[in-house]
Amino acid sequence: MGNYAQSGSGLGSVQYFVISISFLLMPNQLSEQHSPYLKSHGDQPVNWMPWGLEALAIAQKEDKPILLSIGYSSCHWCNRMSEENYQDSFVASIMNRHFICIKVDREERPDIDQMFMEAVRMFNQSAGWPLHAFCMPDGTPFWGGTFFPKEDTGQGIAPWPQVLMRIAEHYRKAKHELAENAKHATANLENSNHANLANPADWTRLHLLNAAEKICSLHDDEHGGFTPAPKFTSPMKIDFLLAIAEAEAIRRRPALDSRIAQCVNTTLENMAHRAIYDPLEGGFFRYALDSEWNSPHFEKMLSDNALLVTTFSKAFRKFKNPAYQRIVSQILSWKENNLLQEDGGYSCSLSAHADGVEGGYYLWTLEELCESLGQSQGEQFAQRLSPIGASKNEAYLPRRFINDSEWSERHQDEICKILAETRKQRPCPQPDTKRLLTDHALLARALVDAGIAFSEPDWIHRAAGILEWIEKKFTKNEKQLAGILFTDGALSESAYLEDYAFLAEALLSLTTVSEAFGLGNAEKWIKSAEKWTDLIVTKFKDVQIAGYYTSPSDHPHPAPVRKKFWFDNALPAGNSSLMRVFHTLSILGKNRQRWEKEYQEAIGAYVKASKQSPDAVGHALTAITEAETGIVSIRGDQSFIEANASSFSAYPHRPVFLHVGEEKSLQINGNQTEVSGASEDWIPFLYK
Secondary structure: OOOOOEOOOOOOOOOOOOOOOOOOOOOOHHHHOOOHHHHOOOOOOOOOEEOOHHHHHHHHHHOOOEEEEEEOOOOHHHHHHHHHHHOOHHHHHHHHHHOEEEEEEOOOOHHHHHHHHHHHHHHHOOOOOOEEEEEOOOOOEEEEEOOOOOOOOOOOEOOHHHHHHHHHHHHHHHHHHHHHHHHHHHHHHHHOOOOOOOOHHHOOOHHHHHHHHHHHHOOOOOOOOOOOOOEEOOHHHHHHHHHHOOOHHHHOOHHHHHHHHHHHHHHHHHHHHOOOEOOOOOOEOOEEOOOOOOOEEOOEEHHHHHHHHHHHHHHHHHHOOHHHHHHHHHHHHHHHHHOEOOOOOEOOEEOOEEOOEEOOOOOEOHHHHHHHHOHHHHHHHHHHOOOEOOHHHOEEOOOOOOOOOOOOHHHHHHHHHHHHHHHOOOOOOOEEOOEEHHHHHHHHHHHHHHHHHOOOHHHHHHHHHHHHHHHHHOEEEOOEEOOEEOOOOOEOOOOOHHHHHHHHHHHHHHHOOOOOOOOOOHHHHHHHHHHHHHHHHHHHEOOOOOOEEOOOOOOOOOOOOOOEOOOOOOOOOHHHHHHHHHHHHHHHOOOHHHHHHHHHHHHHHHHHHHHHOHHHOHHHHHHHHHHHHOOEEEEEOHHHHHHHHHOHHHOOOOOEEEEEOOOOEEEEOOEEOOOOOOOOOOHHHHHO
16 A cells, blocks of 8 residues: 555656536535535535445445545534635546545544544554545545645645545556455454453452553643643543542552642643633633643534533532632533524534634734733733744734732633623634534533532533433434434434433433432433433444444444444543443442443453553543442432532532432442431541
8 A cells, every 4th residue: 555645655657637627516415414514515516425325336336436534514624625625626526536425424423433533543543534534335444544735735745636646546556455455454443343352350449540540640740631732631531530539549549649639630720721721701622732732723512511511520529629610610601602502402513713714713913912901911911822823923812820920810800801802793603503412411411510519500400401302302212312403403313322321321410419409309310311221232232242332233324344432532432431321220220230230241341441541441430430439329308318419519529329218328339338427418428
């Protein structure tokens, strides 16, 4: 296989057999799709098709390779690729002549996105969006890449037209070589489904301690975060560190306890006070290009921010940092002001672009800062910020400052308020109006965590309302969910493991306090969670070896390889989410022995992963840690339950379920525990 993406290599005698012609632009098949991202490509000169049996059949009939392009609406480089290449009639003519072109919205088909992401990493060791995979006519990948410019930019990346012609020529002259590569890639994709499985009996609690130490060893002690640039917010890693900090084994290791606290606080403080966070309206950007969190990519995702509400809420319960409370409150206000739709639910993201400029809504020139804040104050503010861009076009991204002796928190509040009012006059980033089940399930869980942490019953009631709305709007029938509710009211054809698992996890999260806050008997929410978990087993379980596939067994348009995913990415892995669901249901569910068996079978997947790559399985390790620490059930009359609920926020997070009953009792992992003293508040007992 040649390196098609390297500029100036492998051209040989390849010629451009097409000429630029004027197209009578006709809508392609994407114009009829429900996804806003796919629709946005519907009038392009590329003959795009959606993924499906029809496209594969045409590719096989015409003996053409498939060009698969995967992206999403708020992605800057996806939009850049589209503007430079797909809208150009000359480039489109090459694509149409030599390939069957398929476009996928990664949020509509997460199974395809993750499968081809893994394949492209095999070819290139890295991948991202836009994701491009070149495939045999049956859809199996033989090569791939990410962003390609239309013309040579001098950065060593071949222009997109050259890449297309090199691959087309290789397919014409040596198709068998590409078929062999696709065969090996497919075998590797299938093998990775169970490559890390081990005997569940090999699991010990020591794996959790070793995992915590290894994650802490990856920490950037100066700027926070657990990777070099580019830096992502990593909420699942932090959640695990917060969970294990409550284990008795950590309390006996003060050095590791202190190290965990340092890593969590350094990361969260830097994130809260750097340009990765928007202090004017709230909300985290997706990731930062630099190690100091000051040069972000500007898309804002509901899923990222929901996960971070949970993380900052749990961190507040342990460390009582007022900055963490401010972050949570602002994010929850931001999603109401920017993502809420009139007929219910929330858009899934805001674009990185505004008025055609990436970050145009968020960036400020020195002149703009001075105009809003006054000359002196504007210059002082700019001096505290790190400029973005070339010296002739310097732009500034507002942020807050930690322990600034000259600029108090109140003064910073005033600055942010002034700039926010000015910024509202600008063209706003456009939302992707798809409503994702996963996003809303994560948001419901986040609202429960925030409501407990900050003693805000309204947030817990809002979580219950969202969960009821999900079950009403996303249910196709009693045995099937849809993963997406589109703006036109249509539902996606399928839902995936994460949809079902996140919903079950959110329902069980609400169960912790539903009876304390007047949201009905906890059995209602447990029963619903158990119903969807039953369907998970039916639709997604591998009956031969441990693990759950991300796509259902009855999917009408399956990916070439049916994959299991064990590692967290931007979202927790579905298999990770199931660890918490299975263990909680083994304590509270109707069929407890069944769920205990599922949990014990699944834990074998994390024996090796906790040693080799614990930073990639943080969500699963959090669930396992909570199971080892113990799920607590407290029972008593209504006033007793309410008294215990009111003291939650004063203590660090651990899973505690409050239930109304005639006699007081406390169980840990289903085992009766005696509580000394006659206090009406039993929560302190858990932290002795």
